[in-house]
Amino acid sequence: MATLNLIGAGRVGQTLARRWQQHGYFTVQDVLTRSADSAAAACTFIGAGRPVSDLGSMRNADVWMLAVPDAAIAENAALLAASEAPASSIFHCSGALDSSALAALQACGWRCASAHCLLSFTSAHSASQQFPGTPCALEGEASTRAVLHAAFSAIGARCFDIAAQNKLLYHAGAVFATNFLPVLQATAEAAWSASGVPAELLPDLRQALLHNAVANITRLGPAAALTGPAARGDLAAVTRQASAVSHWDPAAGAAYRALSDLALRLANSSKASEASAASTSCAGAFSSKSI
Numbered sequence: 001m002a003t004l005n006l007i008g009a010g011r012v013g014q015t016l017a018r019r020w021q022q023h024g025y026f027t028v029q030d031v032l033t034r035s036a037d038s039a040a041a042a043c044t045f046i047g048a049g050r051p052v053s054d055l056g057s058m059r060n061a062d063v064w065m066l067a068v069p070d071a072a073i074a075e076n077a078a079l080l081a082a083s084e085a086p087a088s089s090i091f092h093c094s095g096a097l098d099s100s101a102l103a104a105l106q107a108c109g110w111r112c113a114s115a116h117c118l119l120s121f122t123s124a125h126s127a128s129q130q131f132p133g134t135p136c137a138l139e140g141e142a143s144t145r146a147v148l149h150a151a152f153s154a155i156g157a158r159c160f161d162i163a164a165q166n167k168l169l170y171h172a173g174a175v176f177a178t179n180f181l182p183v184l185q186a187t188a189e190a191a192w193s194a195s196g197v198p199a200e201l202l203p204d205l206r207q208a209l210l211h212n213a214v215a216n217i218t219r220l221g222p223a224a225a226l227t228g229p230a231a232r233g234d235l236a237a238v239t240r241q242a243s244a245v246s247h248w249d250p251a252a253g254a255a256y257r258a259l260s261d262l263a264l265r266l267a268n269s270s271k272a273s274e275a276s277a278a279s280t281s282c283a284g285a286f287s288s289k290s291i
């Protein structure tokens, strides 16, 4: 079985290594984190691996995973490049950075890639259970991408290739889809509190509105699920509300205006496609009549 070394073993590193270990895909070998305690705890969770306290103690491996925070990827790549470790395949797990973050290793003959899983890893425990079916964006050197495609597919990921120059935009999509939701919810709840909604109603409001929104978007798609003043084209209401929000919180007011612009664009695009579908069906009716 191919061997896997880990540098960084937090939520993502532990989740992936545990799944590979459980599926008998990689032998998890050496695990390096910032502290001996966390490396030992990671090995316990993964169910395999030897905690090490420095790069020099790490043995050769077929594949290396660099699952450290984005800001520490280049620095750790440079440290590994400066060590005696022979060149191998390596990948990092960032969505926003491409494999050029590993340039120091590439210069030493390492085959570098990136693999980003589109899942919110709130904890290794929950992510391990939620992982099957997760899309995984692969980028970088071809032979490492092929190795990763097989490895991620084996633990239930749905892999696709992404161009290096598109990673930032791709990751911004994930930020819109998931990271901004808690921000919007926190802003909504602060506005309700400031306007006198009783605190004991907030948990129920949160659950009901989020649940309905998710159900509608999933069933109908985003354009058809859009409701509210922008969807009705009520520009006067949008403007009045934007002023009220800005008066309460200028940053929330700016966000309200920007999101209302996008909501109007979505509502208009939906109306335009309905009109085009109606004119196509009229043209169809007309041509069938004329036949």
Ligand SMILES: NC(=O)c1ccc[n+]([C@@H]2O[C@H](COP(=O)([O-])OP(=O)(O)OC[C@H]3O[C@@H](n4cnc5c(N)ncnc54)[C@H](OP(=O)(O)O)[C@@H]3O)[C@@H](O)[C@H]2O)c1
Pocket: 007, 008, 009, 010, 011, 012, 013, 033, 034, 035, 038, 039, 067, 068, 069, 070, 072, 076, 092, 093, 094, 095, 116, 117, 118, 119, 120, 121, 122
């Ligand atoms: N969390 C997500 O939802 C998610 C989703 C997809 C992709 N990612 C990507 O996955 C990567 C890892 O994220 P994560 O959420 O797993 O991070 P994390 O839970 O914070 O774990 C980071 C790991 O790296 C170690 N570490 C932290 N700073 C370091 C440094 N300066 N040098 C060396 N090691 C360091 C930590 O050591 P200690 O254990 O000793 O603290 C820990 O083991 C990132 O590139 C992130 O963008 C995250």
